[in-house]
Amino acid sequence: MLRTKLAELFRAILSELVGEGRLPAEVLQIPIEISDPKNPEHGDFACNFALVASKVSGMNPRALGEALAEKLTANYSSILTEVEVAGPGFINMRIKPEFVAGYVETVLTPDFRLESASRVAHPLKINVEFVSVNPNGPITIGSGRGAAYGSTLCNVLEAVGNTVHREYYINDGVNSEQMRQFAESVKAIIEGRPVPDKGYKGDYVHEVAEKIATKDQTIDWYQEQSQKLMLDAQRSVLAQFGVEYDTWFSEQSLHDSGMVDAEIDSMVDKGIADYSLTRTKLKMAKGGRIEDVLFETQKTDAEEEDEVNLDALIPTPIPIAEPSMAGSVADPDPLELLDPMPDHITTLDEEEVDREISEGSPVDNDGVTLWLRSAKLGDDMDRVLRRRDGRLTYIASDVAYHKDKFNRPAGTDKLITVLGPDHHGYIGRLTAVVAAMLMAKPQVGEPLIDDIDAKLFKDSGEKEACEAALAEAKRRLEVQIFQLVRFVKDGKPAPMRKRDGNIYALIDLMKEIGVKLKPEGSEAEQLEAGKDVARFFYLMRSHDTTFDFDLDLAEKQSDENPVFYVQYAHARICSVLAKAEAALGAAKAPNLSALLVHDREKALIKKIVDLPDEVRRASEDYGMHRIANYAIELARTFHYFYDGCRVIQEDQPELSKARMKLCEATKRTLKTTLDLLGVSAPEKM
RNA sequence: GCGCCCGUAGCUCAGUGGAUAGAGCAAUUGCCUUCUAAGCAAUUGGUCGCUGGUUCGAGUCCAGUCGGGCGUGCCA
Numbered sequence: 001m002l003r004t005k006l007a008e009l010f011r012a013i014l015s016e017l018v019g020e021g022r023l024p025a026e027v028l029q030i031p032i033e034i035s036d037p038k039n040p041e042h043g044d045f046a047c048n049f050a051l052v053a054s055k056v057s058g059m060n061p062r063a064l065g066e067a068l069a070e071k072l073t074a075n076y077s078s079i080l081t082e083v084e085v086a087g088p089g090f091i092n093m094r095i096k097p098e099f100v101a102g103y104v105e106t107v108l109t110p111d112f113r114l115e116s117a118s119r120v121a122h123p124l125k126i127n128v129e130f131v132s133v134n135p136n137g138p139i140t141i142g143s144g145r146g147a148a149y150g151s152t153l154c155n156v157l158e159a160v161g162n163t164v165h166r167e168y169y170i171n172d173g174v175n176s177e178q179m180r181q182f183a184e185s186v187k188a189i190i191e192g193r194p195v196p197d198k199g200y201k202g203d204y205v206h207e208v209a210e211k212i213a214t215k216d217q218t219i220d221w222y223q224e225q226s227q228k229l230m231l232d233a234q235r236s237v238l239a240q241f242g243v244e245y246d247t248w249f250s251e252q253s254l255h256d257s258g259m260v261d262a263e264i265d266s267m268v269d270k271g272i273a274d275y276s277l278t279r280t281k282l283k284m285a286k287g288g289r290i291e292d293v294l295f296e297t298q299k300t301d302a303e304e305e306d307e308v309n310l311d312a313l314i315p316t317p318i319p320i321a322e323p324s325m326a327g328s329v330a331d332p333d334p335l336e337l338l339d340p341m342p343d344h345i346t347t348l349d350e351e352e353v354d355r356e357i358s359e360g361s362p363v364d365n366d367g368v369t370l371w372l373r374s375a376k377l378g379d380d381m382d383r384v385l386r387r388r389d390g391r392l393t394y395i396a397s398d399v400a401y402h403k404d405k406f407n408r409p410a411g412t413d414k415l416i417t418v419l420g421p422d423h424h425g426y427i428g429r430l431t432a433v434v435a436a437m438l439m440a441k442p443q444v445g446e447p448l449i450d451d452i453d454a455k456l457f458k459d460s461g462e463k464e465a466c467e468a469a470l471a472e473a474k475r476r477l478e479v480q481i482f483q484l485v486r487f488v489k490d491g492k493p494a495p496m497r498k499r500d501g502n503i504y505a506l507i508d509l510m511k512e513i514g515v516k517l518k519p520e521g522s523e524a525e526q527l528e529a530g531k532d533v534a535r536f537f538y539l540m541r542s543h544d545t546t547f548d549f550d551l552d553l554a555e556k557q558s559d560e561n562p563v564f565y566v567q568y569a570h571a572r573i574c575s576v577l578a579k580a581e582a583a584l585g586a587a588k589a590p591n592l593s594a595l596l597v598h599d600r601e602k603a604l605i606k607k608i609v610d611l612p613d614e615v616r617r618a619s620e621d622y623g624m625h626r627i628a629n630y631a632i633e634l635a636r637t638f639h640y641f642y643d644g645c646r647v648i649q650e651d652q653p654e655l656s657k658a659r660m661k662l663c664e665a666t667k668r669t670l671k672t673t674l675d676l677l678g679v680s681a682p683e684k685m
Numbered sequence: 686g687c688g689c690c691c692g693u694a695g696c697u698c699a700g701u702g703g704a705u706a707g708a709g710c711a712a713u714u715g716c717c718u719u720c721u722a723a724g725c726a727a728u729u730g731g732u733c734g735c736u737g738g739u740u741c742g743a744g745u746c747c748a749g750u751c752g753g754g755c756g757u758g759c760c761a
Contacts, residue, residue: 035701048703051741061741087704088741177761279759284687296759369760380687384760394761424689425757483690484755488697541698545690546754548697553710561723562709568723576720583720617701629699632708643716643725685723 002095002103002609003034006045009079010034013071022067027053036610043082043092044100044606050089061089097602101593103609107665114159114672118612120619123161125409128154130418131238132169135230136182138204138505139237141549142420145485147506148538148678150418151243152624153480155676160619165408166245169401172227173251174220175391183223190215190222202502204233237507241531242678247408251397259400260392263437264385267372267399270441271462275368279382280375280456293455298369372399374432376456376466377439377473383429398433402477416478427479431470434477439469480622482543489551509534516555532679536563539628539677562632563679566670569635571685572642573667580648580660587660595658600641604662607637608669615676624677631673638666 010032017023030053037046050065057064065085072083072093082094106112130150133143151166158164172179185199189209195201208226217225235248254260267273277298285291370386372395385396406412415434419426445461448454457463487494487504495504513533514526521529533554540562541547553561581587596605611630618626647659674681 033701033703035703037704038707039704042704046703051703054741090704281759286687288688298759371760380757381759387760389760391760421690421755424755427689481689486754491696545698550697550710553697564723565709568721572721572724574721579720621701625699629708636708639724640726642720646720648720685721 002100003045003613005079006034006047006093007032009072009076010047010049010068013068013075016075017067017071023057023059026056030056037092042086042090043084043094045093045095047091047093048089050085050091054089065089065091096593097597098593100602100605100609101596104592104596104605104662104665107608107668108661114612114615115161118159118616118619119161120616123163124413125163125165125411126157126414126416127165127167127405127408127412128157128416128418129167129169129405131243132171133234134171134176134178135227135234136178136200137202137230138503138507139234139241141487141504141506141509142485144241144506144509144534145482145538145543146418146420147238147241147243148535149480149482149543149624152535152539152627152677153416153418153622155678156615156618156624156627159615159676162619163409165247165412167247167249167405167408168245170231170248170250171394173255173392173394173397174223179223179227180219183219183226186212186226187217187219187222204230204502204505237505240510240527241506242535249401249404251394251401254397254400254404255392259404260396263400263403264370264392264396267385267436268370270436270439270465271373271458272376272436272439272466273370273372273385275370277368279371280373281381282375284380290452290456293375293452372432372436374429374436376462377432377435378470379428379432383432395429395433398430399437402430402434403437414476414478416480418480418482421481421483424481427481430479431473431477435466435469435473438472438476440465442466480543483546485538486546486548487551488548491552494551506534513551513554528680532567533561533563535678536566536628539624542623542625544623564685566631566635566674567679567682568685569638570667570670570674570681571683573638573663573670574683576642576647577660577663577667580656580663583648583650584653584656584660587664588657590654590658592658592661595655596662598641598645600637600644601659601662604637604641604666607634608665611669611673627673627676631670631677634666634670634673638670 011028014023014027018025018028030049032049033047033052035046035048037043050061050068054061054064059067062085069083069085069091072080072091079096079099080093081096082092084092086092106117128150130153131139131143131147133139139147154164154166181196181198182200182205185195185201185205186209188195188199189206190213195205208229211229212222212225231248238244264273279296279298281294281296282290283292283294367388369384369388371382372385374383375381383395384393385399386392402415405415417430442458442465443461445459445464447459448457448463453463457466510527510530512530514521514528514530517529517533518526537549537554554563577587596602611634614626614630618624641662645659647656647663649656671681
């Protein structure tokens with residue numbers, strides 16, 4: 001907020017200097033950065049503009065700095081007390097205490113909203129999809145990072161003025177092999193048969209079976225029932241973790257409404273999908289450059305049968321990655337650990353393949369694959385939309401889904417998808433999907449000369465249409481990948497799976513931490529404590545880097561735990577304010593700037609003033625850890641103030657009341673910060 | 686092979702191209718007859734993996750290289 005104000009001042013004096021002919025107009029293009037000097041001797045804020053603009057202005061940095069400083073002093077002595085040029089050309093500034101202290105009063109006005117201070121220039125309508133795991137298992141501690149990150153990202157994006165829609169995509173397509181296996185497992189348990197070798201065996205499967213407990217139904221019925229139960233469980237855990245959605249979107253609904261078929265027709269019409277038997281693959285060189293375009297000829301079913309080549313029919317061993325969005329490992333075996341559903345089937349045997357082929361053909365393609373020509377849209381190869389047996393792939397529903405998402409909120413500008421580390425290969429694919437959906441039907445163009453282009457595209461018209469669509473897709477789809485979390489206990493990596501072979505679920509993590517922290521507390525209190533600590537730990541580190549979740553530290557109810565450090569500051573303020581009000585009456589706003597002159601008071605005010613900048617920055621680079629780190633810094637600055645500046649002093653009522661005001665501002669700012677993180681701000685501890 | 690992420694204090698990690706690289710944990714030592722000691726202060730601890738480049742200025746940007754983690758290489 002202050003920074004923005006200072007940048008405006010610079011902008012104004014630059015215009016003036018340009019107007020006077022002392023500087024070339026180009027300097028107005030240079031962005032102005034106001035920084036925060038580490039050394040207090042360098043003033044409250046500094047600006048490096050003279051150094052940056054030296055070349056463009058044709059002046060040496062020192063001289064340019066002097067010119068700027070002179071103008072600042074002349075025009076803005078009401079705000080700035082001291083302006084000096086230092087070192088190679090930094091402009092160091094001190095701000096009038098009245099001006100800074102005014103912000104404390106602003107923070108305390110009843111209708112003050114964070115958004116008003118940190119609002120971005122052009123608010124967007126944004127759809128954020130996060131977590132979205134398959135409804136065939138509990139939310140794991142791996143998905144926990146995505147849940148904490150995604151929900152706080154939404155809060156932050158909203159705080160800077162965007163309209164945000166929180167969305168969960170339910171992978172409930174009836175063709176899902178995994179959901180079918182899950183249903184088979186549940187059915188087997190109910191009917192007293194052993195779970196198929198490669199079926200789902202965790203405790204939660206038995207819980208689902210117990211709840212359903214009805215025999216002799218069709219497998220479709222079991223699939224529907226077990227899916228519904230798992231989804232309810234996921235919804236409830238996420239709610240306890242502080243995550244709420246605007247929309248739970250069903251994949252199957254896209255098929256039922258005919259949207260998927262419509263999109264497929266549209267893509268075929270635009271020529272970006274076709275039945276030609278050739279698949280394009282790109283050979284990539286370092287740096288993402290296309291080195292060569294390769295073609296592979298596919299065989300039809302009829303030819304295939306002649307060769308009796310079953311191998312080619314078996315869908316690649318089903319990716320362990322599938323249900324995952326995992327995001328956490330702890331054990332040396334990465335594959336096993338990445339999979340939050342370790343008990344489920346990972347391959348199909350030949351018999352199952354036969355059954356698939358004979359049963360599951362809603363549409364017959366005459367044994368010919370329908371390809372999305374995604375290699376033309378930045379992906380490294382073409383992808384299958386409809387298998388030879390007629391079943392649609394998940395990519396087909398993705399096209400329709402992404403089109404539909406732009407309706408939530410109405411007129412959506414941007415889609416953000418938060419994915420786990422095992423999905424980073426999806427970025428190109430999803431971008432191609434959105435590009436295919438947005439693409440216009442190509443005009444007929446000129447033949448292409450460049451070797452690679454000529455191989456890849458029909459003509460210049462198609463190339464242009466594809467490139468335009470891809471550029472638009474990149475603008476409108478943002479995929480954020482969060483990295484792995486390693487859980488550490490007793491200084492060693494903790495297994496993702498418990499001793500009994502069950503998965504480590506998010507709800508277990510919350511309960512375990514809660515029980516340790518509040519052994520005497522109610523279940524609800526324990527869950528809340530577990531939620532607070534887990535959320536804070538997930539959010540403390542950049543989502544873009546793997547980190548260790550220290551369970552020992554998380555379970556400590558002491559000064560070592562940063563969550564308590566921050567919460568304690570809030571509780572401490574509440575206690576002090578209550579006591580102060582009893583002794584001195586309500587806080588008033590006397591002359592804050594004249595009274596709050598102690599170094600520790602000024603440091604605290606400055607930190608409070610920083611929140612809008614920090615929030616805006618987080619909204620720009622998606623770094624939610626900034627908010628958690630800010631919370632720690634604000635708490636530290638408060639504790640430091642508390643230690644050096646006694647609030648309640650009966651012989652100095654004016655000063656006491658001013659400090660009470662400062663405490664209230666801190667309390668409010670801490671609360672706002674913790675709200676963004678989804679962590680509670682207790683009034684006493 | 687290609688892609689993504691990481692390499693900063695003994696450990697876990699911050700760090701907006703800027704001035705003397707920070708915090709927490711761990712270690713040592715002080716501070717409660719006054720507002721919550723779940724707090725504060727002080728001390729110790731660094732070839733920012735390596736080599737070049739861009740720049741007035743590089744932990745930060747670029748190229749290369751070494752090391753670690755993960756993903757991916759024909760129809761989930």
